Structure formats: structure tokens, C-alpha cells
Amino acid sequence: MASTVIGAGITIEGEVTADDDVVVQGTIRGKLTSRDAVTVESGAVVEADVASGPLSVAGAVTGNITSTSRPARRSSAT
């Protein structure tokens, strides 16, 4: 169960810092930091430096990625 969900219609411009897992369906520009897992779903746009636990990407991520595990790229990832 995700504790933070950025919905498909939502854009965050700035810095997101989370203790728990984050699911991105919308857009984040800036910086995304989570101590737990980050999931970038299909259709999501992340133009941000990402520092997280396990990272799973099905959408688009542009930026530096620092993850505790190797990012899992799904088929639609860019």
C-alpha cells in the first residue's frame, strides 16, 4: 500500500521527500527522495533527481538516479 501517490493529473514542481514508498502516476519536476520504494508508473513523467530504495520505472525518468538496488525497468520505461 503506497503511502504517497502522485495521481495522473497532478504536477509537483519542487522537492518531494518521503519516509515511505512513493507511487508516481503524474509529473514530478525537481527532486524526489524516498527512504522506501519508488514506483514510476506508465505515463508518469519524472524530471528529477531520484534518490530512493528499490526503484521501479515504467514511465519516463530524466535525471540522476540513486537507488539502493538496481532500477527495475519495465517495457515502457524511457
Added chain:
Amino acid sequence: MAQARTKNTVSGDASLIGAGTRVRGRVTGDGDVVIGGHVEGDVVVRGDVTIEDGARCTSNVEGHAVTVAGELAGDVSASGPVVVGATARLRGNVRGAQFSMEDGASFAGRVECEFELPDGLGEDHAAPARRR
């Protein structure tokens, strides 16, 4: 709570800023936003905005129905109803289609809201009045 989370996870355009999450920046777009964490920055959405008990926001909030149950420093502008819950601590001006405040809420600010005067009261003021 568990239900709300399930709903937000399943629904495509609802967003949830969890209790352990901090946002510094601007939140914009369509869909509902539920804030349980900390937000420093304006929240401008077309859907409903809910600031839960325990949440802390330093934001101007714009949305349809706006519910405040946590701490908010900033102005609220709603196209729908504004509800200030019993646990709310709100410092800012409120503008909305309807306004209600529950017992126990703390509110410092101004309310700007159209309302109907009761029958027989002030025929001269039948036009939408502004309550301050």
C-alpha cells in the same frame, strides 16, 4: 484510513501525500488531493483538497471542495464548500461557495462567502451579501 488509501491507490487521478512525506514546491493539476504530510507551497487543483488531521501545510489552497482537519497557514479559495474540521488549525482567509466550521476548530482569518439571508431579513440586502 485504510479505505481512503485503497481508494487513492486504485483511482487514477487521486493523489495522496502520506504522513511521512514532505513536499516543498507547487502542486497543480486535476484530481483530488489528500494531504497527510507536510506541504510548503501552493496547492492549485481542480478537484477536492483534504488536509488531514496531523498534516501541516504552509500553502495557499485552491480547489473545489476544501476540507481542513489539520494545520494550514495560507488562504483557501474554493469553488465548492469549505469545511473546517474540529481538529483544524487554520490561519488564513477563506473564500468559498459554502463555509462550515466544526466545534473545536481554531481559525484566524476572514471568510468571504455568498449566502442567502433568512426570510424577512433585510429586503434591501437581498442581493448576495458578503460576510466578513
